[in-house]
Amino acid sequence: MDVYLPIAELSLSVFVLFGLGAGIGIITGVFGLGGGFLMTPLLIFMGVPAGVAVASSANQLVGASLSGVMGYWRRGSVDFKMGLIMLLGGLAGSALGVWLFTLLKRIGQIELAISVLYVLVLGTLGALMIIESTRALLRHRRPGVVRRKLHQHNWMHGLPLKTRFRRSKLYISALLPTTLGLVVGVLSGILGIGGGFMLVPAMIYILGMPTAMVPGTSLFQIIFVAANVTFLQAYSNQTVDAVLALLLLIGGVLGAQIGTRFGPRLRGDQLRFLLALLLLAVAAKLSFDLTVRPASLYAVTIALG
Amino acid sequence: MSAALSRWRACPYCAAALLWLALAAGPAHGAAVLADLSSHIIAIGGGFTGDSVVLFGSTDGPGDIIAVVRGPERGVTVWRKGKVAGIWVNAQSVTFDSVPSYYAVVASRPVEQLVQPEAAALYKIGPANLKLTPVSPVPPDRARLFAEALIEQQQRAGLFAADIGKVNFLGERLFRATLSFPANVPTGTYLVQVFLVRDGDVVSGQTTPLVVSKVGVDAAIFDLAIREPAAYGAIAIVTAVVAGWLASLPFRGV
Numbered sequence: 431m432d433v434y435l436p437i438a439e440l441s442l443s444v445f446v447l448f449g450l451g452a453g454i455g456i457i458t459g460v461f462g463l464g465g466g467f468l469m470t471p472l473l474i475f476m477g478v479p480a481g482v483a484v485a486s487s488a489n490q491l492v493g494a495s496l497s498g499v500m501g502y503w504r505r506g507s508v509d510f511k512m513g514l515i516m517l518l519g520g521l522a523g524s525a526l527g528v529w530l531f532t533l534l535k536r537i538g539q540i541e542l543a544i545s546v547l548y549v550l551v552l553g554t555l556g557a558l559m560i561i562e563s564t565r566a567l568l569r570h571r572r573p574g575v576v577r578r579k580l581h582q583h584n585w586m587h588g589l590p591l592k593t594r595f596r597r598s599k600l601y602i603s604a605l606l607p608t609t610l611g612l613v614v615g616v617l618s619g620i621l622g623i624g625g626g627f628m629l630v631p632a633m634i635y636i637l638g639m640p641t642a643m644v645p646g647t648s649l650f651q652i653i654f655v656a657a658n659v660t661f662l663q664a665y666s667n668q669t670v671d672a673v674l675a676l677l678l679l680i681g682g683v684l685g686a687q688i689g690t691r692f693g694p695r696l697r698g699d700q701l702r703f704l705l706a707l708l709l710l711a712v713a714a715k716l717s718f719d720l721t722v723r724p725a726s727l728y729a730v731t732i733a734l735g
Numbered sequence: 736m737s738a739a740l741s742r743w744r745a746c747p748y749c750a751a752a753l754l755w756l757a758l759a760a761g762p763a764h765g766a767a768v769l770a771d772l773s774s775h776i777i778a779i780g781g782g783f784t785g786d787s788v789v790l791f792g793s794t795d796g797p798g799d800i801i802a803v804v805r806g807p808e809r810g811v812t813v814w815r816k817g818k819v820a821g822i823w824v825n826a827q828s829v830t831f832d833s834v835p836s837y838y839a840v841v842a843s844r845p846v847e848q849l850v851q852p853e854a855a856a857l858y859k860i861g862p863a864n865l866k867l868t869p870v871s872p873v874p875p876d877r878a879r880l881f882a883e884a885l886i887e888q889q890q891r892a893g894l895f896a897a898d899i900g901k902v903n904f905l906g907e908r909l910f911r912a913t914l915s916f917p918a919n920v921p922t923g924t925y926l927v928q929v930f931l932v933r934d935g936d937v938v939s940g941q942t943t944p945l946v947v948s949k950v951g952v953d954a955a956i957f958d959l960a961i962r963e964p965a966a967y968g969a970i971a972i973v974t975a976v977v978a979g980w981l982a983s984l985p986f987r988g989v
Binding site: 676 | 885952968
């Protein structure tokens with residue numbers, strides 16, 4: 431059964447879209463990663479124009495993060511103050527990202543920029559996960575846990591605008607979460623991802639937040655950053671396909687619930703190794719498409735204005 | 736008004752346009768050719784896989800018929816990829832003004848046998864006669880190369896169709912042709928120009944409009960996204976919020 435996507439202007443199978451949403455939802459549930467970094471490239475492989483893939487991913491992310499944050503909220507593991515301060519940077523960063531997107535689109539380089547950024551993001555993430563999961567797999571054989579300090583003091587603690595975050599039991603400069611939000615926000619605006627895979631480690635290792643508070647707080651601010659990207663993309667590029675986003679979202683939320691239930695029963699390090707391979711495969715396919723001589727050297731786009 | 740005037744003055748085909756107006760306005764009684772379409776609307780709804788309309792009409796005597804179908808004109812940029820640091824990127828571009836979004840020719844005999852090249856050029860019969868002009872000045876060689884690439888790309892996409900049907904005569908005076916449009920037919924107001932050809936020259940013509948438009952929910956969504964982008968963006972966000980919340984309800988307390 432095919433459904434016509436009014437903005438992408440093509441028909442895709444409902445089941446394929448549900449399946450894609452559910453598959454990424456399961457990954458989200460199992461690993462606690464947003465999975466947006468897989469959603470956009472897979473949509474592009476299916477023939478959805480890159481701009482529409484990015485904007486619609488951001489749209490579905492609004493609902494996916496909201497449904498994800500509920501559980502953390504009920505358990506009290508969302509640091510709203512931290513989330514709101516990160517959001518200051520996140521909103522500015524995502525607005526900058528969408529502006530860059532529009533600029534790149536006008537000079538005909540947006541598809542290239544999206545591909546290159548994805549190769550970098552997926553390649554780095556995949557490589558890091560391979561290293562990390564290999565270490566974890568090896569550690570499995572040699573028991574003995576290495577403890578690390580709760581957090582270390584360094585130059586970042588000398589920054590101004592020190593703020594107390596009660597929930598996270600932190601007293602750090604507000605500039606740190608704002609900058610983090612800003613940097614990840616730019617990527618959200620261009621790539622349509624939440625950036626959880628960057629936010630989560632940065633919040634743990636750079637901000638020094640307690641691990642339990644991290645996923646909820648990161649999801650909380652992603653809701654608003656994704657909403658900002660959706661609005662600005664719809665406003666300046668008219669590339670948000672709400673029908674596509676809705677189908678992906680329904681599959682995604684169901685998949686995430688399945689993933690959350692079965693995740694703990696599976697062996698994490700082996701799964702992470704497999705996910706890392708998947709990320710590297712997507713990055714390899716994208717870089718192959720960039721370097722191989724295209725079937726036609728010419729491409730036609732509708733001029734603006 | 737002044738914009739319209741300058742555009743008119745800038746139009747290098749004024750002669751053709753004027754002649755065309757004269758032909759179209761033509762003799763009030765007993766026009767040499769009369770034509771109409773079985774339907775003036777192509778509705779694109781969910782599951783649209785293309786559609787066809789029948790062009791039919793009569794002539795006042797022997798002759799051949801050429802029909803040119805033109806979609807609404809728009810500016811188009813043609814990019815040429817080049818290899819930069821091992822990656823294929825859009826390197827050069829030429830932007831053309833007033834490129835028909837759809838273009839097709841049907842005729843009762845192969846066009847090149849019917850009209851002399853001058854007439855074909857004057858009435859823009861055949862993609863090669865579209866006289867695509869770059870918006871900003873570029874070397875003629877390059878303009879020609881990019882224009883050819885544009886036509887080739889549009890042909891590959893099925894938007895410049897060399898042959899979408901044939902004009903068949905029923906006897907000497909009645910003709911009909913089935914015009915088939917692909918699933919990716921661009922929306923807008925089309926013009927179907929019907930030319931009566933005798934002895935290698937166009938002797939009469941008639942123009943009839945054809946509207947290609949999206950209908951139904953898809954059309955409403957598309958329209959809203961283009962016309963009210965802010966409202967559409969807000970609705971997209973609210974929809975995602977509600978859907979995300981509803982979809983998580985059954986799992987509450989898990």
